[in-house]
Amino acid sequence: MLKRSVAAAVALTTLTFTLPAQAAPPPAAGAIGIGDRVWPELGNGGYDVLDQRLDLRFGKGLTAYTATTTLAARATQNLSAFDLDLLGPKVTAVKVNGVPAAWKTTPQGELVITPVKPVRRHLRFTVRVDVRNNLPEASESDPFPAGLQRYHGWVQTTSQPSGARRILAVSDHPAQKAPATFSVTAPSTVNSIANGKLVSVRASGASTTRVFRESRKIAPELMQFGLGPFTVLHATGPHGLPLRYAVPAAQVKDIEPQLASFDRSIRFLEKRLGRFPGAEAGSYVSALGGELETQGLTLMAADVMTKEGFENNGTEAVVLHEVAHEWFGNSxxxxxxxxxxxxxxxxxxxxxxxxxxxxxxxxxxxxxxxxxxxxxxxxxxxxxxxxxxxxxxxxxxxxxxxxxxxxxxxxxxxxxxxxxxxxxxxxxxxxxxxxxxxxxxxxxxxxxxxxxxxxxxxxxxxxxxxxYGTTLPAMPGHPDWKVGPKS
Ligand SMILES: [Zn+2]
Structure with a gap:
């Protein structure tokens, strides 16, 4: 710099005086979404999620729960306020960096948080949101409300694409995914499972808390919280990949032989795509079900995993489809x-x-x-x-x-x-x-x-x-294929 010409030094000096961008922009509210063209309100602007901790605590009968979201985030702008996605559960407390913050919810599913002090760009911060919610029994006629479902003593999660915000506060977009710790506390009379490796089990009074860690990034839509009368079976897949299956305790004998379809699917896909992208795989076989690629823990219905259900429903191909999502969609x-x-x-x-x-x-x-x-x-x-x-x-x-x-x-x-x-x-x-x-x-x-x-x-x-076409093009190499008409 010192060896530069006077002209250059003058130019630099001029630059200093003429670039107002050097002044920090004033804090502003983060955008309500990340700009998704299908779901403009999902995800949130102004920060990146670095890590997430999601704690769920269920009461007797699993009819209600409280939940705590703790996100570690980094601001991508000077933030006077920012949002999380939340639709339904009642907020009981919000803290930013440990300090209570002002908040309001909107009917569109935004939780707008205003910290006491603005969050500066590039700085890491934590936000903690406590909520409570009821969990009514899913009905036979409409058993799939998005988010958590309770059914005959079981709880399962089907959140795709926007139901996670109906469970607890999240930044609910796959482009904002982050590693996660899940903690589930429930009456000790039921078992519990979530995505990731089981890292601790602690009984206290009549309740048990299990903590799971998913070290891969995970989108809220792919989270699985499962509770019910199930047994967890363990197996080993290719190259030592741990496999675990949560199976209804009363149906282990009926279902266990079909679980090998997960191992077969992984091997089939590894031959074509390379190594399985996760640290563990397996399934939550639930009484209600509805097949879904919840990360590392595919949701399956018990009635399609029994010998008869497996054969009658072509379940082998369904398992392959869901396991393929571990590469395409989850990873x-x-x-x-x-x-x-x-x-x-x-x-x-x-x-x-x-x-x-x-x-x-x-x-x-x-x-x-x-x-x-x-x-x-x-x-x-x-x-x-x-x-x-x-x-x-x-x-x-x-x-x-x-x-x-x-x-x-x-x-x-x-x-x-x-x-x-x-x-x-x-x-x-x-x-x-x-x-x-x-x-x-x-x-x-x-x-x-x-x-x-x-x-x-x-x-x-x-x-x-x-x-991007509005009609299907001709199929390359198959001039004899005739595209069906639009009805
Ligand atoms: Zn699919």
Whole structure:
């Protein structure tokens, strides 16, 4: 610097006087969401979540609970106020850096927190939110309210895509995922389980507290809190991978033989994608169920895991689908909910590869059948990677952007890629995808860029025609396939 010319020194001096950006911007409120085009209110602006601790304490009969969220976060702007996502539970206390903070809730599901002192950009801070909530029995007619469900003495969690905020305060977007510690306190008459490794069990009076640690990042939508009369069985998968299964104590004999399907699915997928991305795998087999890829602890219904249910429901392929999500969705999470095809299209694709290998189905033929029979009807909610949130109405708005476009349409787009680049390059793209974005979040344009780089050619026109088009393109290499009409 000292050796620079006078002119340069003058220029630097001038710069100092003319750049108002050097003054710290005044603190402002963080945005209500992270800018998701399907779910604008999910996640929160102004900070990154670094770590999360979620404590749930259930009373007798599991009819109510209190919960505490403790987030470690780092401010990405000077924050006068910031939000968490919360919809339903009653707030009882909020603290920022240990100091009580002002708060209010909105009908849109925002918990707006105003700390006594603004939080400065780049600084790490903690926020603690205490809530309480009732947990009514799920009814036979509508057994799946989003979030926690209680049913005949069991509790399970199905939060996808926006139900975690109905349980406790979180930053409820997969792009804001972070490692988590789960603590579940419940009457000792029931067992409890959550994602991650069991790190401690402590009995106190009539209650038992179990603490679990998931050291991978985990999105709130993928959390599993399970309580009920179950037994936990342990096994070992490939390369020593710990497997654990929470199984109804009364049905262990009926269900245990089918649990090996998890081990088989992991081995099948590892051959095509590389190593399983988690530190443990397994399942929470619950009395209610509804298959869901809750991280490292897939939710399964007990009645599809008995010998008869397993065979009658094609459960082997369902398990494969859910385990595929450990790579697609859990490890590589969507940046935006518009990118859901990267979870579901991928899981359907491998489910069909598996079905073809296992039951002698013709893989291409099964996709032709979808292409011809469903065709453009797959796009009723908009393009595969650009769904229109307004097309989900009423109660269905809660499950946007889940659609056949993301599932079957996504699988067809992947098949179009496969037919264009060939099997070897397709596998290289898939392996590179799950390796590069492991334990992170990525979107459709990231996939297009990575696929083009691995293939050594611009795959943008092909993939964009599939992913953003309002009608399905012709299937590469299959001029005889005729796309079904839009009805
Ligand atoms: Zn799925």
């Amino acid at each position: 590589v999470s969507p940046k935006d909910w518009s990118d859901l095809w990267l979870n579901e299209g991928q899981a359907v694709y491998y489910e069909r590869v598996f079905a073809a290998g296992t039951w002698g189905h013709d893989f291409a033929e099964s996709l032709r059948e979808t292409y011809e029979s469903q065709g453009n009807n797959l796009l009723v909610n908009g393009p595969i990677a650009k769904p229109d949130p307004k097309t989900w109405t009423g109660h269905e708005a809660d499950v946007r952007p889940y659609s056949s476009g993301a599932y079957q349409g996504g699988a067809l787009a992947l098949f179009a890629l496969h037919e264009t680049v060939g099997a070897r390059t397709f596998e290289a793209i898939e392996r590179a995808w799950v390796r590069k974005y492991a334990n992170a979040s990525a979107g459709t344009e990231d996939f297009i860029a990575l696929a083009s780089r691995v293939a050594g050619r611009d795959l943008g026109p092909l993939l964009r025609s599939w992913l």
